Amino acid sequence: MSDLRPPAVKSIRLSPAKTTLNILFQDGFEAVLSAELLRVESPSAEVQGHGADQKKIILGKKDITITAIEPVGHYAVRLTFDDGHDTGIYSWALFYDYGKKSDEMMAAYHEAAKTATL
Numbered sequence: 001m002s003d004l005r006p007p008a009v010k011s012i013r014l015s016p017a018k019t020t021l022n023i024l025f026q027d028g029f030e031a032v033l034s035a036e037l038l039r040v041e042s043p044s045a046e047v048q049g050h051g052a053d054q055k056k057i058i059l060g061k062k063d064i065t066i067t068a069i070e071p072v073g074h075y076a077v078r079l080t081f082d083d084g085h086d087t088g089i090y091s092w093a094l095f096y097d098y099g100k101k102s103d104e105m106m107a108a109y110h111e112a113a114k115t116a117t118l
Contacts, residue, residue: 006025006092006093006097007026007029008026008092009024009026009092010025012024012069012077017065019034019066020032021069021079023095025092030099031099032102033102035081036062036064037105037106037109038066038088039083039085040057040058040061041109042079042087043090043091044089046085046087057116059113064081064083065081067082068080078090
């Protein structure tokens with residue numbers, strides 16, 4: 001995305017099974033993001049660390065669900081997952097980026113998970 005500011009969000013919908021989040025942007029792009037991706041790529045320091053080499057591989061989240069969505073200002077939401085994780089702030093820009101790259105991100109995650117241990 002060339003502009004640092006994504007289009008405005010029109011709607012956010014959580015699937016009935018609470019396993020997929022759909023974010024529709026004003027430009028018509030719809031990010032369809034699995035709860036698994038959102039949990040293992042949480043923007044929290046717990047997952048991302050405080051530097052590029054500190055990111056953790058979070059395993060065992062294939063069946064995770066989103067239990068709550070809380071607005072953070074007019075630019076983000078905090079997601080709560082059924083494992084209790086709730087420290088990530090997901091901005092509209094992050095959702096837009098993840099939506100554009102979700103297939104690549106999940107492939108990279110599954111590759112990294114092959115060599116990681118619980």
